[in-house]
Amino acid sequence: MKNEFMIYKLSETVKSTCKIESELFEKFNVKRGLRNADHTGVLVGLTTVGDVLGYERLEDGSLQAIPGKLLYRGIDIDDLVHSIQHEKRTGFEEVIFLLLSGYLPDKDELKQFSRLLNESMALEKQTKMSIIQLEGQNIMNILARTVLEMYTYDEAPDDTTRENLMRQSIDLVAKFPAIIAYAYNILRHSAKGQSLHIRHPNENFSIAENFLYMMKGSNGYTNLDVRVLDLAMIIHAEHGGGNNSTFTVRVTSSTGTDTYSSIAAGIGSLKGPLHGGANLQVCSMFEHLKEAINDWTDVKELDTYLAKMLNREAYNKAGLIYGIGHAVYTISDPRASLLKEMARDLAEEKGRQKEFEFLQLIEERAINAVMSRKGSKAKKQVCANVDLYSGFVYEMIGLPKEVYTALFAMSRIVGWCAHRIEELNFDDRRIIRPAYKNIGDFVEFVSLKDR
Ligand SMILES: CC(=O)SCCNC(=O)CCNC(=O)[C@H](O)C(C)(C)COP(=O)(O)OP(=O)(O)OC[C@H]1O[C@@H](n2cnc3c(N)ncnc32)[C@H](O)[C@@H]1OP(=O)(O)O
Ligand SMILES: O=C([O-])CC(=O)C(=O)O
Incomplete structure (x- = not known):
């Protein structure tokens, strides 16, 4: 058997060994991605370093979306x-x-x-x-x-x-x-x-x-x-x-x-690419959209294309629009707003307003596209995240994408x-060790000669 075939054969087993029915997560009360059913994060620790706020919990337990806030040791980064x-x-x-x-x-x-x-x-x-x-x-x-x-x-x-x-x-x-x-x-x-x-x-x-x-x-x-x-x-x-x-x-x-x-x-x-690497993904996606969209001011043309992207029919077929969405922020990511201000000022200075306006339109229509796709099932509002404008800012100050x-x-x-x-310094600290429930069957060992 060739090595390539052995690898192929082993990888084929992944189809069945990695299959886990979606209902089982609910049945065993598993917090997928360490997230509660309302998309908020499972509380796993306490900190005094930074605070990330995207919603408030009301007295009846429901969530109220709020404009995003980020605090460094209690200080608002907008003020800093x-x-x-x-x-x-x-x-x-x-x-x-x-x-x-x-x-x-x-x-x-x-x-x-x-x-x-x-x-x-x-x-x-x-x-x-x-x-x-x-x-x-x-x-x-x-x-x-x-x-x-x-x-x-x-x-x-x-x-x-x-x-x-x-x-x-x-x-x-x-x-x-x-x-x-x-x-x-x-x-x-x-x-x-x-x-x-x-x-x-x-x-x-x-x-x-x-x-x-x-x-x-x-x-x-x-x-x-x-x-x-x-x-x-x-x-x-x-x-x-x-x-x-x-x-x-x-x-x-x-x-x-x-x-x-x-x-x-x-x-x-x-x-x-779903975390910091998204800044690079946004750059490739922006380059792609600049080519794919004929009229950068045509909302209909852009909407149609973004819907195709979400349907996995266009761009990299991942079904995602990079630079949009966040695990915590709902109405806005304060960092995206700050970077957008910087991008607008720089674009004016460098004569790149058309690109800035196109990126801004992508932001608006992408939010609309993700929300419309969810329709009444949407549990949470999405907004632009920190990665949407950062690459454009870096590019305007002459930095190459390899370092973004x-x-x-x-x-x-x-x-x-x-x-x-x-x-490493708080009292009562403990090794972080959550649990995984095994849902596989018990299998009797068979000796090599009998297989
Ligand atoms: C520095 C950073 O890490 S910022 C994030 C950078 N990442 C990106 O820009 C990649 C694109 N964005 C995403 O993939 C996601 O928004 C993430 C990974 C950032 C957050 O994911 P989650 O916490 O699961 O998002 P959330 O719980 O708000 O999801 C809401 C729904 O909207 C969908 N959604 C959210 N963002 C997007 C997006 N950009 N494109 C398509 N669908 C999206 C989710 O799939 C989810 O659908 P579901 O309810 O069917 O599962
Ligand atoms: O908080 C997150 O999930 C991702 C993010 O924006 C960051 O790390 O800057």
Whole structure:
């Protein structure tokens, strides 16, 4: 038997071994996707890091949809972003401080903390060499592998004391930009034959500026690009304990494993097209719709096409419209609204209003398409999520699509670390270990000679 046939034969068995009747989930009261019947999440933990609000529970137990709110250590991100924007400065460093420590730094603390971050940004020679050797296509996989390798260069990799966790967290947050920028430059060099630049991070730059500098060199970006990237990073930094990647970090942390193993698992989760990888999916979908729709203002033409997409007849036949829908948010995702504001302003500046307006129309008609498809059975309102406008914003500041999901990781590493520290430091903590009911039959063992 050829190896291919053996693989085919084994994979055919999956048809029956993975078949689980839908009714059984209800019969055994299984919360599919850890979700209650009304689509709200099953409560599995308590946190003080972030809060994600999309609905209110009324006294009679029913749900009331509300405009989305996101709090970082109790502070509304709308307020954080708007005040930093108003002051025309960068603020990611103070958000890192806030999320890791629980309070906003004063001027001296921020200065010292920023210096500590800057001093930790450069990569070890060995790490640089192994990124060069990897030269892979997917930067998320290179990031995960590099993080796992950082274990080797850490003198106390398995130490889970508070101080060591904080040191490792700061180190990871500081090093992600260089890992991602180097991985991209090596990819560009090997895949597109362009000159290879490995720029040393500048100790006087913010994280956002350092990333742009390491990606593109000092003449490759403007002050506005730095501020836009900084705000986008603030917006993506944290999203409660229940989002798939943070929960993955909390689940793995609950075993007491090392920081690098746990963060690499979070990166793997974030890469998925239903989670952080959706920002890349939105870009491909937007490119596709720009081609497929003749008149970008024709609502009927777009509606017909979106209905085909939901019917699995068009685009990638997944039946999804990327950048739409959220497990918690109903009326709006506050981050999508902030990114949309940024996209509108940038589009005006860069003369790309037509594309912005088309994306905005896609948002409106896609929400309508998903809701109409559900009709009276719709349990929940859908809205645009954080991934709908982020890629368009990144593209307008000249960043290549290969780094979009990695940029999400470059921000969310902060939330992951804050949650890991919490998971390992509250009293009465316990390994996370839910249950799966086995619905298979009991089978008698048959010895090899009798099979
Ligand atoms: C950073 C982030 O992770 S943000 C999310 C990024 N992901 C995407 O943009 C991918 C597209 N969106 C989706 O797949 C989903 O909306 C998710 C995965 C984000 C959330 O999924 P869920 O929590 O299961 O959504 P929710 O419970 O609100 O589902 C409501 C219904 O609308 C449907 N729906 C929700 N979003 C979409 C969508 N974008 N396209 C088609 N149908 C959708 C769901 O299939 C569900 O149908 P069902 O009741 O028959 O199961
Ligand atoms: O909360 C979620 O399920 C996904 C999300 O938006 C995020 O992690 O930013």
